[in-house]
Amino acid sequence: MRIRAERDDLADVFSRANRGVGVLAAQPILQGVLCEVQGSTLRVTGTDLEMTVRTTAEVEVLEEGTLVIPARLATE
Numbered sequence: 001m002r003i004r005a006e007r008d009d010l011a012d013v014f015s016r017a018n019r020g021v022g023v024l025a026a027q028p029i030l031q032g033v034l035c036e037v038q039g040s041t042l043r044v045t046g047t048d049l050e051m052t053v054r055t056t057a058e059v060e061v062l063e064e065g066t067l068v069i070p071a072r073l074a075t076e
Contacts, residue, residue, distance in 0.1 A: 004060040005057065014071075021048060029068060037061050040058055040060070041059070046071060
């Protein structure tokens with residue numbers, strides 16, 4: 001997955017999705033956000049299995065793909 005976007009737009013998308021991530025999750029995967037790029041859309045999802053936050057942004061897509069990154073790193 002490779003994209004090009006404005007830093008402020010990415011910061012906004014990741015901070016919104018991060019609200020759904022559990023801080024002390026029993027499963028390590030729940031401490032991350034799911035990033036999916038398809039077409040010209042970046043979709044970022046954060047969940048703690050009780051609440052899910054999904055947000056999108058229009059980006060320039062260089063390569064489509066899906067990955068999970070630690071929520072802590074996404075907001076830094």
